[in-house]
Amino acid sequence: MATPATTGQQIPFNRSSTVGKELQxxxxxxxxxxxxxxxxxxxxxxxxxxxxxxxxQALLTTSCTHALEMSALLLNVGPGDEVILPSFTFVxxxxxxxxxxxxxxxxxxxxxxxxxxxxxxxxLITERTKAVVPVHYAGVGCEMDAILAICRKRxxxxxxxxxxxxxxxxxxQPLGTFGQLATQSFHETKNLTCGEGxxxxxNDPAYAERGEVLREKGTNRAxxxxxxxxxxxxxxxxxxxxxxxxxxxxxxxxxEQWERVQAKRKQVWEYYHMHLADWAATxxxxxxxxxxxxxxxxxxxxxxxxxxxxxxAFIKHLKDRGIxxxxxxxxxHLSVMxxxxxxxxxxxxxxxxxxxxxxxxxxxxDLALADQARVVREVRAWGxxx
Numbered sequence: 514m515a516t517p518a519t520t521g522q523q524i525p526f527n528r529s530s531t532v533g534k535e536l537q538x539x540x541x542x543x544x545x546x547x548x549x550x551x552x553x554x555x556x557x558x559x560x561x562x563x564x565x566x567x568x569x570q571a572l573l574t575t576s577c578t579h580a581l582e583m584s585a586l587l588l589n590v591g592p593g594d595e596v597i598l599p600s601f602t603f604v605x606x607x608x609x610x611x612x613x614x615x616x617x618x619x620x621x622x623x624x625x626x627x628x629x630x631x632x633x634x635x636x637l638i639t640e641r642t643k644a645v646v647p648v649h650y651a652g653v654g655c656e657m658d659a660i661l662a663i664c665r666k667r668x669x670x671x672x673x674x675x676x677x678x679x680x681x682x683x684x685x686q687p688l689g690t691f692g693q694l695a696t697q698s699f700h701e702t703k704n705l706t707c708g709e710g711x712x713x714x715x716n717d718p719a720y721a722e723r724g725e726v727l728r729e730k731g732t733n734r735a736x737x738x739x740x741x742x743x744x745x746x747x748x749x750x751x752x753x754x755x756x757x758x759x760x761x762x763x764x765x766x767x768x769e770q771w772e773r774v775q776a777k778r779k780q781v782w783e784y785y786h787m788h789l790a791d792w793a794a795t796x797x798x799x800x801x802x803x804x805x806x807x808x809x810x811x812x813x814x815x816x817x818x819x820x821x822x823x824x825x826a827f828i829k830h831l832k833d834r835g836i837x838x839x840x841x842x843x844x845x846h847l848s849v850m851x852x853x854x855x856x857x858x859x860x861x862x863x864x865x866x867x868x869x870x871x872x873x874x875x876x877x878x879d880l881a882l883a884d885q886a887r888v889v890r891e892v893r894a895w896g897x898x899x
Contacts, residue, residue: 587727620861727750
């Protein structure tokens with residue numbers, strides 16, 4: 514993995530890079546003459562994902578958003594249903610279920626990990642609740658023991674939004690293998706990427722056959738190619754969720770190097786933490802919390818500033834010095850759409866605080882050590898009065 518230094522130039526928040534045989538794989542896919550979905554590299558990626566995560570079935574999709582939409586379809590989510598999800602998450606977590614006519618019910622997040630706060634969960638479940646969607650923020654596992662116990666007792670499905678958490682673990686078990694369904698992201702900003710892409714992990718075999726159908730435009734095409742039916746036809750609702758094999762070829766080059774990528778990202782995270790934890794404690798700034806029973810995915814490194822004004826001034830301080838740091842999610846319950854579903858200020862106070870105060874530092878696979886040092890130096894130069 515190349516680690517070019519950019520010292521003296523702007524340090525971006527994120528930058529894509531090749532880590533293995535991505536370009537050779539793309540050439541192989543093109544020369545093979547078939548670049549639509551479900552070709553050789555798609556099958557290789559899916560098999561490797563199943564091996565690495567232990568999921569029953571992995572289906573590559575065009576995005577994590579589409580994997581979430583497939584989850585909503587598989588659970589037969591519809592008008593009148595409710596789906597509980599954290600307010601502090603990306604809009605796709607809500608949109609996938611809203612598109613089916615469901616009402617999003619926003620739950621606040623924990624003040625330590627910014628994951629769904631399981632203490633609020635049971636009181637939000639009603640007879641209309643169809644699913645709960647825990648989001649493993651920053652690749653740190655939600656409290657899945659408590660969440661699963663509540664959902665089993667109330668007969669509610671669990672869909673893990675594991676966009677941040679591939680290779681993370683909760684009490685030794687891989688994230689993405691707890692719920693009936695789980696979704697992965699291979700967007701440009703994720704640890705492993707193909708630009709745009711995702712996967713649906715199917716842990717409950719009851720959803721396996723229909724998952725293939727929904728992904729292939731509602732047809733039983735997969736069964737046809739396995740010789741299980743004489744011809745394929747339209748058998749269910751569905752859409753075109755299949756990733757191009759060219760993208761799968763790029764992704765496979767990344768997946769093959771997953772250990773190398775994770776080792777590099779661990780180094781970046783630990784460098785930041787080693788050099789910033791004492792400064793942050795003195796400055797009244799919070800660093801990430803990773804519970805002992807969680808093995809994180811090393812997806813990001815963030816700081817929690819005292820308030821919105823200091824967060825914005827801190828971002829400007831770094832930008833003026835050629836370093837791009839960014840804030841993250843704005844609480845969904847306070848968005849234009851969120852308010853249409855009844856959201857109002859004070860509903861999710863921890864989410865509102867995180868939306869105002871959290872800032873993410875540059876974090877990508879080929880971030881040079883010299884640039885890590887430069888980020889640390891400029892962060893520590895922050896006096897709070899700029």
